[in-house]
Amino acid sequence: MAEAAAKGKPGWRAVLAALGHRKTAYMLLFGFAAGLPYALVLGTLYAWLSDSGEIDLETMGVFSLVGLAYAFKFLWSPALDRVDIPVLRKLGKRKQWIVTAQLLIGAALTSLSFIAPTNETIGIFSLLAGLAAFASATQDVVIDAWRVDVADEVATIDILSTVYQMGYRIAALVGGAFALFLAERTDWPTVYLTMGALMLVVGFAGLWAPDADATASETNGEEDKDDPYGLRKAGQLSPRLRAWSLAAVGALWGWALITVGVFMVRSLSSNPDTRPDSVEFISTMGPLIVIATVVIPSIIAAWLVRQERMGTNLLTEAAPAQSTADRAVDHLYRALVLPLTDLIGRLGWAMVIVIALVLTYRITDAIWGSFAYPFYLGELEYTKDEVAVASKFFGVGALLLGLALGGYLLTAIGRMLTLTLGAFFAAVTNLLYADLARGGAVMQSVADNTGFTWLVSALGGDERLSKLMMAIAGENIAVGVAGAAFVAYLSSIVSKGYSAVQYALLSSLTLLVGTLGRGALGQMIEERGYYDVFILTTLIGMFAVVLCIIEWMRQARLGKAAGVVAPEAVAASKAS
Structure with a gap:
């Protein structure tokens, strides 16, 4: 009944129908569960180590394995697609791993709260952090597969992808800014005990989540x-x-x-x-x-x-x-082997387009992200408090707005048009930072003429902060739209029977070019400055726009109207 009622509805009505679905609620919860350990282990944990006063920067390098677990999570994805956990198999093909990973993360974070980071305890401390990272990366693989498996005509893959990212970003705020706020008023063990308990609660709540069994x-x-x-x-x-x-x-x-x-x-x-x-x-x-x-x-x-x-x-x-x-x-x-033959068998020569699109779509923000704080704090000379307000609080709000807009556009105008617009806006918003690198005259004018400067001043800021917040708002809204569309696109081209391996492979490739290009970009910043770098990243982003248009044309030639479920997803659904 619900599925039939959702068909043919305008975009906003379809969105409302999907938001009231049980699967969508759990997707939000699972997105939160995926984002929280990433923020706590890959970012906030360094603040704890710094506050301890006993761990030097070189020793902190031990936590480099955390990023490695996320970068190469696809290596153990075949086991997650095929291996069952004794007794827990009855929970469902995906849930058995989701719940297990979440409980492991909760246990690891809770255990960290009982260990003070010192030179004597750094071994066990890093081991627990590594366990949390491994379990978190494992959870990511299975949650991505779960999203593909349970999607239907009401809780569509587009809506589930958007809601997942919303939960993830909210968790980043909780595990980042809120954790720092809590640590300032209590202590670090209390922070990690609280966050560990929260993950345990999420793990137990996951026992009642719906699951799709792909045995057939x-x-x-x-x-x-x-x-x-x-x-x-x-x-x-x-x-x-x-x-x-x-x-x-x-x-x-x-x-x-x-x-x-x-x-x-x-x-x-x-x-x-x-x-x-x-x-x-x-x-x-x-x-x-x-x-x-x-x-x-x-x-x-x-x-x-x-x-x-x-x-x-x-x-x-x-x-x-x-x-x-x-x-x-x-x-x-x-x-x-079959996950690869299935993907190539369905896509054929178009696999080249897909891989090129995957490699380039998020390259602008993937490369730039590492240099954001040096740009804000060093080049522009904003204070840490100003950057925290503009980037963490206001910026996350703008990102959530972008995700919400992306979710609506996916339903209202279609996946491929949203994907293309997301790529375009994510590229051109680098020009906002290029303006800041030249003094920010355009951003200041926009902020002044829209009344934004007055609002920021009324809340305790100043004119200078308003132009930074305006640039961050523009970029984050664009990144939100692009992120919602890209996750939905990746989810649409994988098969339900092989979703864990295929999605893990494709999503891991999105990090490759950004990771490898940071060294060259850093050297360019040293030699030519930030302005030229932002112009370059804008031009690089246009490659993704061109590839989006080519992929859009390919899907259209296959007889599928733009915005309808991608032909690969239809084929996968029929095969399932």
């Missing part, structure tokens, strides 16, 4: 224990070819896992001299890991798809598994 789609309706995935029927690729392909992909992923694992262990060393440089690791090994786990496996997957379509190396008759080893190969092939 994974087994293709087959119950034969010797061929549970339908891989050994006539017309399927030969087991020998699949085994060789799995061996190649497995070796590459195994190398990547070992490389990352060794780095994490070395980062936990109590001897600062033996700890590796995380920036150097990301810049040198990052591209190699992506080549080993994405590029080469994608080429292998494309070759397998071609073999199947050409009718070569196929079984002429059913060949049931004869041993435990055969079943293990089928199981691992389903977990590691």
Whole structure:
């Protein structure tokens, strides 16, 4: 009834119907649960270490493994798609991992509250922080998959994606600004005990969340224990070819896992001299890991798809598994290789466009983010309090407004138009900062003529602060629209049966270019100043606009009107 009623409604009515849905409420809760540990472990924890007075900056480098867990979370995503937790499997395919991860995060944060960070305790302290980061990254993978799995015609993937980001941003405010506020009035152990308890409550609340069981789609309706995935029927690729392909992909992923694992262990060393440089690791090994786990496996997957379509190396008759080893190969092939062959099989040559779009869409804010505070505090010489008010409080409000606007636009004008507009505005709002780098005359004029300067002054600020807040508002609203559209787009092109692996791979790629480009951007700032950098990032952002238009045209040519569920999502839904 609800689904039927939602069809054909104007954008705002569809949004209201979706917001009242049980799945949407849990999506907000899960978004909050995803954002809180990231803010606490990757940001706020450094404030605690600094306040302790016993931990030097070099020792703080041990926490570089936290960022690594998020950057390479796709490496263990196949296990999350295939492995069940004893007893907890009854909760549901995704919920078993979501609840477990949230309870682990809560336990780790609570445990941190009982340990004072000193040179003697830094080992166990960093181990708990690493556990929280690993569980948080794991939670992210499964929540992304849950969002794809449970989406329907009322709680659409567009609305769920927007609400997820709203919860995430609210959590960033709670785990950042509010945590600092609370620490100032109590102490750090109280902060982490409170936040840990909050995560435990969220974990228990997740027990009642809806879940989508993808068993039917994974087994293709087959119950034969010797061929549970339908891989050994006539017309399927030969087991020998699949085994060789799995061996190649497995070796590459195994190398990547070992490389990352060794780095994490070395980062936990109590001897600062033996700890590796995380920036150097990301810049040198990052591209190699992506080549080993994405590029080469994608080429292998494309070759397998071609073999199947050409009718070569196929079984002429059913060949049931004869041993435990055969079943293990089928199981691992389903977990590691099939997600890639499914994605490439559906997208074909368009996979090149998708990867290019994924790499470039968030590049402007991904690169710029690391230099925001040096720009505010150093170049523009604002105080820490002014930056906190403008960026953390007012900025988060503007970002939430942008997300809300993005959610409405997704429903009202369609996904691809919203995606394109988001890319355009996210790029051109870099010009607002370019104006600030030249003195901010335009921003000051806009603030003065709109009455914003008067409002800021009435609240205790000054004219100078108003132009910074105006620029941050413009950028954050644009980033909110772009973020809502981009998450919805990524969610639409993955299959329900392989959502954990496919989304984890694509979302990890969004961080790649930004991470690798920060060094070059920092050097450019030193040599040419901030103004030229903002002009450059604006031009770079236009590449994403062009790619959005190309992808929009591709989807239109496939007979799908702009704004309707992407053809890849329709295909995935039918396959499921």
